[in-house]
Amino acid sequence: xxxxxxQGVRKVFGQVTVIPGVDLTVDDGSFxxxxxxxxxxxxxxxxxxxxxxxxSGGHIFIDGRDVAGLPAAQRGLSMVFQSYxxxxxxxxxxxxxxxxxxxxxxxxxxxxxxxxxxxTLNLTPYLERKPGQLSxxxxxxVAIGRAIVREPKAFLFDEPLSNLDAAxxxxxxxxxxxxxxxxxxxxxxxxxxxxxxxxxADRIVVLNQGNVEQVGSPIELYERPNSLFVAGFIGSPQxxxxxxxxxxxxxAPTIGVRPEHMRAARGGEGWKGVVAVAEHLGSDTFLxxxxxxxxxxxxxxxxxxxxxxxxxxxxxxxxxxxxxxxADGKAVAK
Amino acid sequence: MAREHTKTYRAGISVIAxxxxxxxxxxxxxxxxxxxKSELDAFASPPVFLFFDWTLENYHIVQTRSDYFRxxxxxxxxxxxxxxxxxxxxxxxxxxxxxxxSKRTKxxxxxxxxxxxxxxxxxxxxxxxxxxxxxxxxxxxxxxxLLCLGNLPIVIWMLFTYFKEIPKDILEAARMDxxxxxxxxxxxxxxxxLPGIASTLLLNVILxxxxxxxxxxxxxxxxAPLTVFIAAYSSPEGLFWAKLSAxxxxxxxxxLVIGWLSQRQLVRGLTFGAVK
Numbered sequence: 001x002x003x004x005x006x007q008g009v010r011k012v013f014g015q016v017t018v019i020p021g022v023d024l025t026v027d028d029g030s031f032x033x034x035x036x037x038x039x040x041x042x043x044x045x046x047x048x049x050x051x052x053x054x055x056s057g058g059h060i061f062i063d064g065r066d067v068a069g070l071p072a073a074q075r076g077l078s079m080v081f082q083s084y085x086x087x088x089x090x091x092x093x094x095x096x097x098x099x100x101x102x103x104x105x106x107x108x109x110x111x112x113x114x115x116x117x118x119x120t121l122n123l124t125p126y127l128e129r130k131p132g133q134l135s136x137x138x139x140x141x142v143a144i145g146r147a148i149v150r151e152p153k154a155f156l157f158d159e160p161l162s163n164l165d166a167a168x169x170x171x172x173x174x175x176x177x178x179x180x181x182x183x184x185x186x187x188x189x190x191x192x193x194x195x196x197x198x199x200x201a202d203r204i205v206v207l208n209q210g211n212v213e214q215v216g217s218p219i220e221l222y223e224r225p226n227s228l229f230v231a232g233f234i235g236s237p238q239x240x241x242x243x244x245x246x247x248x249x250x251x252a253p254t255i256g257v258r259p260e261h262m263r264a265a266r267g268g269e270g271w272k273g274v275v276a277v278a279e280h281l282g283s284d285t286f287l288x289x290x291x292x293x294x295x296x297x298x299x300x301x302x303x304x305x306x307x308x309x310x311x312x313x314x315x316x317x318x319x320x321x322x323x324x325x326x327a328d329g330k331a332v333a334k
Numbered sequence: 335m336a337r338e339h340t341k342t343y344r345a346g347i348s349v350i351a352x353x354x355x356x357x358x359x360x361x362x363x364x365x366x367x368x369x370x371k372s373e374l375d376a377f378a379s380p381p382v383f384l385f386f387d388w389t390l391e392n393y394h395i396v397q398t399r400s401d402y403f404r405x406x407x408x409x410x411x412x413x414x415x416x417x418x419x420x421x422x423x424x425x426x427x428x429x430x431x432x433x434x435x436s437k438r439t440k441x442x443x444x445x446x447x448x449x450x451x452x453x454x455x456x457x458x459x460x461x462x463x464x465x466x467x468x469x470x471x472x473x474x475x476x477x478x479x480l481l482c483l484g485n486l487p488i489v490i491w492m493l494f495t496y497f498k499e500i501p502k503d504i505l506e507a508a509r510m511d512x513x514x515x516x517x518x519x520x521x522x523x524x525x526x527x528l529p530g531i532a533s534t535l536l537l538n539v540i541l542x543x544x545x546x547x548x549x550x551x552x553x554x555x556x557x558a559p560l561t562v563f564i565a566a567y568s569s570p571e572g573l574f575w576a577k578l579s580a581x582x583x584x585x586x587x588x589x590l591v592i593g594w595l596s597q598r599q600l601v602r603g604l605t606f607g608a609v610k
Contacts, residue, residue, distance in 0.1 A: 052506050072509040079510040085503035089525045098521070099511035146511065156510075 002063065002153035002186035003028040004049065009058035011044055011210075018044050019210040021058065026154075026188060031180050034190045035197040035233070036207035042190045043158055045207070049188065050156050051075050062153055073102075078147035079156040082163060084139045086131040092118070092142050093127045099150040117149040120179070137168045148179065154186035161196065173200060194234055198222070206230050228329035231256050237286060239323070240297040246271065252324035252332055259286065259300040261321035264307070270316035273297075278308050289313055362586075369393070369579035376575035392580035400566055402584055409559035410588070411474055412549070413542035416481035417535055420489045423482075425531070428493035429519055433505060443494065446487040454484070454547050465552055474557045477549060481542045489538055496530025497523065536596050543589050560585035 004026040011019040018041050026032045034042040047053040049060060051072030060068045067075050078099065086095050093114055100110045118124045121141040131139055140160060147155050157176070161169045177200050180187045191197055197204050198218045206213040206221065206229070214221060214230045225231035231239045239256045247255045264287055271291050279286040287299045287307060299315055307313055324332040367383065368376050375386040396402060431439050461480070462471075470476030500523065508522045524531065546561040553562055564585055567578040 050510060052509065072506070073512045073514060077510065079507070081503045081507060083501060083503045085501065085507035087504060087508070087522055087526075089528075098508070098513075102508075102512040102514075102517060146507075150511070 004154060004186065005061040007059040009048060009060060010056045011048055011053065012056040022212055024205065024212060026186060028186055029184045030202045031187045031200060032203050032205060033197040033201035034188065034205050034207055035194055038192055040207040041210035042207045046156055046158055046188060046190045050077055050079050076153045077156055078150050078152040079158065080143045080147050080160045082159040084143045086139060086142055088131050091128050091130055092123060095142050096145040096149050099146060113149050117145045121145050136164055137172065140164065140172060148183065154188060157187065157189040159191055194236060206233060226331045228254065228325050231323055237298050237300065242294045244293055246294050250322055250324055253327045254325040256323040256325065257317045259298040261318045262299040262315045264299050264301050264305060265314050268314050270314040272314050275307050275309050275311045275313050280304065287313065289315060365579045366583050368576055369583045371576050373574060373576045392576045396577055396580045400563055402563065405558055405560045405563035408474065408557055409543055412477050412481060412559050413539045415478040416542045417538040419478060419482040420486050420538060421535060424486060424489040424493050425519060427490050428497050429523060431494050432497035433502060443491065446490060450487050458551060472553045472556045477552060477557055480548050481545055485538050485541055489534055492534040493530065496527050500526050532596065540589055
């Protein structure tokens with residue numbers, strides 16, 4: 001069991017309000033990702049839940065019990081840090097078993113549980129090594145092993161993959177997702193990488209300046225962003241925003257079109273422009289097109305069009321996929 | 335050309351380094367040599383360096399006259415006792431300052447250091463009277479407490495500096511693993527800061543071992559350490575260079591050995607591979 005509820009959680013550092021007041025419910029067994037640009041308060045919010053920072057106001061409930069006044073050690077959560085934060089003077093066995101040792105678990109049971117966790121994470125051959133003798137991916141596995149072995153109410157992940165190289169990151173992403181599904185333990189995962197958020201989350205919480213901007217499943221956020229901020233943050237490449245005559249034609253101050261929702265052609269009806277840069281990926285082509293009055297917009301075209309920089313091009317957006325935003329940046333119903 | 339220049343340069347540096355080391359070491363060497371001379375040779379002018387009748391007489395006299403081992407055991411008790419007591423207080427204090435600082439932590443640190451700027455003689459009379467009235471005069475317990483308090487600011491400062499270098503994440507990880515503050519310090523912080531704690535310990539032992547102001551002023555016989563033992567050969571009946579040298583050699587020998595043995599511990603880095 002591990003249902004986490006935040007009620008009016010606030011955090012103030014000196015004069016600076018980092019979290020003005022967050023209400024949020026994380027369902028038992030779900031994988032929730034906090035995403036947002038750096039400085040949006042996502043890590044602070046995670047640390048408040050963990051108990052590594054004290055709340056300035058509000059309540060945090062874990063399975064219905066208010067833990068806001070409890071020290072981290074008594075909240076029954078486990079955390080994986082960006083820096084791994086392994087104990088350098090202990091072996092892998094010691095690292096994974098440390099939490100159990102602190103809980104006063106009998107030695108034989110510690111050994112059994114540590115070995116089971118190590119087997120799950122392919123760490124068995126390294127049990128007697130020190131963290132200094134492991135690769136980055138192995139260290140991250142040890143950190144995960146340390147988290148799972150305690151059978152916590154929830155896992156907290158603080159940008160756990162950002163120290164790994166790209167290939168390893170994809171692999172670990174899958175492993176973490178699989179592990180979480182197998183164990184059925186609630187997980188809260190903080191990242192600034194929207195691809196990680198989209199691929200791993202059951203629900204995404206988009207944070208902006210300490211406020212929850214939108215909560216929803218990855219597809220909900222992609223298809224129905226409720227603000228310019230969310231629309232711009234979710235999706236890669238970023239959604240294009242147009243103002244002026246382009247927007248006025250659709251009856252809004254600002255409109256947004258995702259790069260994948262535009263067709264490009266050499267002629268015909270639509271937005272006329274000139275290719276500024278063409279990025280050829282083989283499977284796709286990203287065209288960065290200079291519209292005379294709309295600035296640079298990006299279009300994602302399947303396959304190869306044979307267009308290159310300087311060529312004239314006409315973009316035609318899918319009318320059903322044009323997002324409209326009011327002057328405050330809020331989404332307007334279609 | 336460049337290589338030759340480097341060679342000359344290196345040779346020059348070596349000569350300077352050797353000269354400096356020998357200059358620093360010479361008084362110690364002279365003391366050791368003198369301790370094996372007869373009093374007559376010790377006074378000889380021009381001085382004799384190696385060619386004299388070597389004798390162990392002085393060591394024998396020094397031990398029979400003033401009981402080296404009793405003084406040495408007092409020195410060990412005072413320096414180790416005050417150091418352990420200081421560490422016991424300083425480790426939690428430095429932990430708090432390094433990992434849970436408040437607005438006044440910096441001021442507290444500076445204030446503690448400022449107490450070291452006061453000459454000890456300034457508080458000699460009050461402390462003497464306090465110790466006399468409480469019966470702590472010439473007691474090991476009294477001196478252990480005083481030496482501990484005297485060195486505490488330095489110990490806290492040193493530990494604070496070492497603790498600052500330990501990534502906070504690791505201590506937070508221990509907290510997430512369910513460790514109480516005490517367990518966090520015992521199982522995670524202390525082992526990681528071991529090289530720092532060891533060098534602090536060694537330095538404090540040396541400082542306490544050599545401390546001569548309080549030990550000379552507050553002891554007579556029961557708690558007197560080696561500083562008093564040496565001082566006994568420098569006064570009433572005139573100077574006895576050879577015996578004084580023998581006493582001094584005996585007094586510095588143990589600390590020299592400890593320093594030699596703990597060299598390795600002082601330079602070992604334990605934090606490698608902890609993060610990133």
